Amino acid sequence: MMDRRSPGHLRLAAFTLPLIALLAAACFPEHPQSTFDAQGPVAQKQLDLFMIIFWAAVFVFVVVQGALLYTVLRFRRRQQQDSLPPQWHGNPRLEVAWTIAPAIVLAVIAVPTITTIWDTATVPPGESLEVNVTAHQWWWEFQYPGLGVVTANELHVPVGRTVKVSLESRDVIHSFWVPKLTGKTDLIPRNTNVIWFRADQAGTYYGQCAEFCGIAHAQMRFRVIADAPEAFDAWVALQGERPPAPAGPAAQGFRVFVQKGCTVCHTFGGSEGEGVQQGRMDGFLKGQAQYPAPNLSHFASRETFAAGLLTRTDENLRRWLLDPRAVKPGNRMAQLAEAYTNAEKALSEDDISALVTYLQSLK
Amino acid sequence: MATVTGALPRVLRRPTSYTGWWSWVTTVDHKRIGVLYGFTAFAFLLVGGIEALTIRTQLAGSESALVSPELYNQLFTMHALTMIFLAVMPLSAAFFNLIIPLQIGARDVAFPRLNALSYWIFLFGGLLLNAGWLVGNSPDAGWFAYANLTSKTFSPERGLDFYALGLLVLGTSSMAAAFNFVVTILNMRAPGMTLMRMPVFTWMTLVTSFLLITAFPVITVGLIELAFDRLFGTNFFVTAKGANPLLWQHLFWVFGHPEVYILILPAMGIVSEVLPTFARKPLFGYPFVVLSGVSIGFMGWAVWSHHMFTVGLGPVANATFALTTMVIAVPTGVKIFNWIATLWGGSLSLKTPLLFALGFIVLFIIGGLSGVSHSSPPADSQQQDTYYIVAHLHYVLFGGSIFGLFAGIYYWFPKFSGRLLHEGLGKLNFWLMFIGMNLTFGPMHWLGLDGMPRRIYSYPAGMGWDFWNLMSTAGSYMLGIGFLAFAWNFVSSLRKGEKATSDPWDGRTLEWSIASPPPIYNFATIPTVHGRDAFWAQKYLETPGHQPRGVPSGGADGDGDGAHGQGAGHLGVHMPGLSYFPIIVALGLALAAVGLLTHVAVIALGVLIMLFGIYGWTFEPAEPDE
Structure with missing residues (x-):
């Protein structure tokens, strides 16, 4: 029944595959969120600890699955066999031993766990x-x-x-x-x-x-x-620095920005005063059409926008301003801003072009 | 008494027919209720499976737009709720109902009508939880439904009302069933069956029932607070009014972790029955297996904050819960070693029930080991809320619970149908599910460690996640085909499967001593028990060299059904009568919950129906009038 295509081999393969993938992660940069590619001390300590646990787990996996596989292969019933096996009920000494064994493996994991908890929780002294x-x-x-x-x-x-x-x-x-x-x-x-x-x-x-x-x-x-x-x-x-006052086509965009009520949620021209964002949140909780939104003072100094979703190109900005809901379903601007909830205040093509020019000028 | 029942409307005169559609509605027979639980749970399992396949199809590639985020969030929430509360728990309940009275040598559970009530409340609660689909707003904040995302401000739609009320209704069902089984197991064992002679499945049912009784009140508190917040404007979880949202997390996980053991212990019990039978050897180290099950139950209360390692409870709390979590691996390891030792030296018959039980052990070891890796808070901080956790929990709940329950289905099917499931289809079913399961959930370990968060409806290209997501989706389709193979096997074997004897596996416990299917009264004569593996002891004598020898008569009762072919009446056996009242009470309760979402008049109607049901129930004699 259990021949060479046994599940043990499959499982071994299933377990070595992540290892190969791990190597792949080290060699190829296209894993931007890989936890195996630690680039700072906190992630490194977390990774080191994981690797201790990983190898301990590999050890236990091989021993226990190996024992199970061997037992099944060795004691599977042969066709002609019809006598009953001896009826052993247990062996307390053996059982105490394999109660203690996992405790020892766990101690190997517990000690570095405790030290790493405090290592990563304590901010290093110095500036x-x-x-x-x-x-x-x-x-x-x-x-x-x-x-x-x-x-x-x-x-x-x-x-x-x-x-x-x-x-x-x-x-x-x-x-x-x-x-x-x-x-x-x-x-x-x-x-x-x-x-x-x-x-x-x-x-x-x-x-x-x-x-x-x-x-x-x-x-x-x-x-x-x-x-x-x-x-x-x-x-x-x-x-x-305070960004330069909008001039030329950007000035038209600035006028749209103010007229369409963008300033209800977005701050421009400096950092928010104390409590401004909290005030926007309080307003939202009271049912007003506002929500804390990103500060746009130096918008054009960023590589991306919409929470890392889009690269800051004119084309992407246009797409976003035209229909933010299509780009990022559920977002608060599409839900609350009058430009998107009130057909009379909707942005025209010219408005959008002007806004793109204005936003892209905010270096 | 007679005058009071006489005052009830004649339409509700006690039903007497034990056949036909109405006999299932009014049944109080534990075996029929078990069948109802089983079929209902399997139907919900299919619903949850379709949700899972939709999720996997959506995630097969990056930037997929098959489903909207709104729908996706409902799908993953309902998939978890359905699988946990409407599939795995009631499948376990089906086995409690079908097996426990038979294993302890009883004629029914302690409270047969309460048992029927549990089932009907479960059915209506399950429908209520799913009713959100009808209005287009199912729960969408995850099965854990963290406050304060669940507040009216951030979830103004109806979905979470269905969550709170549906789970409250379902909790009533679980509590009633749990009390019933505790009383049944403690009070209705056959003479001579001491606690330490009980089959392990009965033991695990007892532990699970105590966990249900102690865990559900905690979530009930949370759910009532949530329902009050949402329906009556209280502020238990409204942070703007000063609430601390961590209150919910503690309430949820104090329930949620024991809940994990509620899902796995019955499967462990089943595996502990299947292995000895198919190895033809007693369970190795019975006391260790039982006590490790009990200690897992106890220790399950001391680990809840390992679900909260990233909330910033501080190094002392994190270290404490890391250690308690690691300690729980010890009794789990003991169980696995004892199972392997049970197989050692046996004569293993590699039939489908044993294959599923072996699959359980293999997959549960993997799930257990990945579990150890997130018992360590610094390591967990990279794993929490990623696909690594999704992999872990499915190795434990699919590879564990579902494989264990399937072992139970293949094992006990002949007892209740009188026919065997087909071996060839069974093996096909097993290998499709075993390979499909590893292909679906194995790659998720890697995806999680490669930084893929869970509960995202879409992911961008260029993250390196496409290939393994595609493999995982392929595996999930294979799982789907595996379930179809099972369904085909079940239906075809039920109709024309090989006829089973009363004891097709050379079983060890009392359920194999009676006919297949068992008569309504189970045991014509209540057996007397002299040791563990009570039925095996009737069949074989144990010699000093541990070598068993067949008892000359081949068993206490030649035809194996213990009833000597006589009907219940002839034996003077009194069985509880059929009753309308459990379903009436359940209907009233469910209607009252619906009323909370619709109109106060519906609440009043529901309460009235419930009171009427309780009134009728109270004055209905337990046994039918002659």
């Missing part, structure tokens, strides 16, 4: 960059309290510097996750969590909301962009 992250349905707000910078969906950090992150939410529960830099921690209304991470290589790291948060949960993505220290300082300086 760090502080960032406040606020998650919204369905985008990310990043504030740099010491630097007076507010931005959305793209978190710039300097390479090699500890980033201390304070996590908050004003609506529902979300989860902050950048697989190559740090495992996830939830953002929970009325509960602030503080975590840290560090990027050891310059580059763009993908992040994504990991706690189900409603219709557009799948599209609540973000990027962490680790810059060389000088590039980071330049970015901070740019973000701190």
Whole structure:
């Protein structure tokens, strides 16, 4: 019955395949959220711990499945056999032994688990960059309290510097996750969590909301962009400046922006004052057509928009402004903004062109 | 007494026919109720399966637009709710009903009408939970329904009302059934069947019933608070009014983790019956297996926060729950070692029931090992809410629970149908499901560690997830075909399968000592039990060298049905009579719940019907008038 095509071989294959895939991840860059490609100390410690558990599990898997397979093959009933086997009821000494054995394997896992829990929970001493992250349905707000910078969906950090992150939410529960830099921690209304991470290589790291948060949960993505220290300082300086007043065709776009009520939810020309976003949230809870929305002051300094969904090209912007619901179902702008709920206030082709020009001028 | 029942309307005069459609509506026979549970659960299993296949089809490639996110969120929520509450739990309940009285040598459960009530409430609760499909708004916040996404502000549609009320109704059913089985198992065992002589399946049913009794009140509190928030404007989970949404998570997982064991322990019990029978050897280390089952039940209460390692409970809480979670792997490991030792030295008959039981062990080991990897909070922080968890939970609940339940179906089918399921189709069924299962859920381990979150309706190209998602979808279709093979086997074997004797597997427990299918009264004479494996002991003498020898007569009762071919009346056996009242009470309860969603008059009507049912039930004698 159980011949060479036995399930054991299949299972062995099923288990080695991830290993091959693991190698593939190391060789090919097209796994932007692979947890095997740690690029900072927090993710590295989490990965190291996982690998200890993984090999312990492989050991147990081989021993136990091997024992099971061997037992089944050896004791399967032969055709001619009709005598009954001896009726053993147990062997307490043996059973005590295999109660203790898994406990020993677990101890091997428990010790590094405990040390890693405290290692990753404790912010390393020394200078760090502080960032406040606020998650919204369905985008990310990043504030740099010491630097007076507010931005959305793209978190710039300097390479090699500890980033201390304070996590908050004003609506529902979300989860902050950048697989190559740090495992996830939830953002929970009325509960602030503080975590840290560090990027050891310059580059763009993908992040994504990991706690189900409603219709557009799948599209609540973000990027962490680790810059060389000088590039980071330049970015901070740019973000701190007031963008130039819109001129030429952009000025027309600015007029549309104001007339269509975009400013109810979007701040432009600097960072929000204290409590502005909270005020928008309070208004929403009272039934008003508003919701905290990304600060657009330096919109054109970002590579993507709509929570990491689209590259910031004129064409994509046009698509987004024309029908945000089609791009990102459930989003609050399509649901609340008069430009999309009131046919009389709908954006014309010219309005959209002007808005694209204006937004793309916000360097 | 007679005057009171005489006052009831004549239309509800006690039914007397044991055949026909109405006899199923009014039945209180544990075997028929078990059959009702089984067929209803299988129907819901198909619904949940179609939901799963839709999900897999959507995820077969990146940027898929087969279903909208709104629909997708309802599909994954309803898939989980259906499989947990409407398929696996009631399939287990079907086995409790079919097997427990037979295994303990009883004629029925302790409270036969309460048993019927449990079934009807389950049916109506299941329909209520699914009623959202009719109005286009099913629950869409996950089976865990984390606050405060479930508040009116963020989920203004009706879906979560169906969630709260449907689960509250279903909880009533589970509680009633659990009390019934605790009382039945503790009080109705045949003379001589001490607790430590009970079959392991009976033991696991007892543990599961206690878990139901203790776990469901916790979720009931949460669900009532949620329903009040949504229907009457209270603020238990409204953060803007000062609520802490973590309250729900604690309530949910204090229930939710024991619930995991509610789903797996019955399957473990079934496997512990199938292995000894097909190895022709007693279960190795019975006391260890029983006590590890009991300790899993207890320890299941001390691990709930491992579902919450990412909420920021702090290093001390995370470390504590990591350790308690790791400890629970010890009794689980003990069970697996004892199962392998049961096979060791046996004479293994590789029939379909044993194949499914072996499949259970193989897949449960994988699910257990991946479970250990997220008992470690730092490692879990990369795994939580990814497809790695989806892989883990399906290895445990599909590879575990479903394979165990299928072992039970193939094992006990002949007892209740009098026919055997077809072996060839059974093997086809097994291999399709075994390979399909590994192809569906195996790649999800990799996808999760490659950073694919769960509960996303779509993913972009260029993430490296396309290939394994496609494989997983192919595997899910194979699983679908496996279920069709099973359905075909079931239907065709029921009609023209090979006739089964009363004891086709050389069984060890009392259910094999009576006819297949059993007479309505089960045992003409209540057997006396002298040890574990009571029926085996009637068939074989054990010699000092552990070598069994057949009893010359071949069993206590030559024809094996224990009844000597006589009818219940001749034996002076008193069986509970048929009754309309369980379904009336259940209908009233369900109607009252519907009323909460529609109109207060419907609530009043439901309550009236329920009160009428309880009144009639109270004054209805347990046994029919002669």
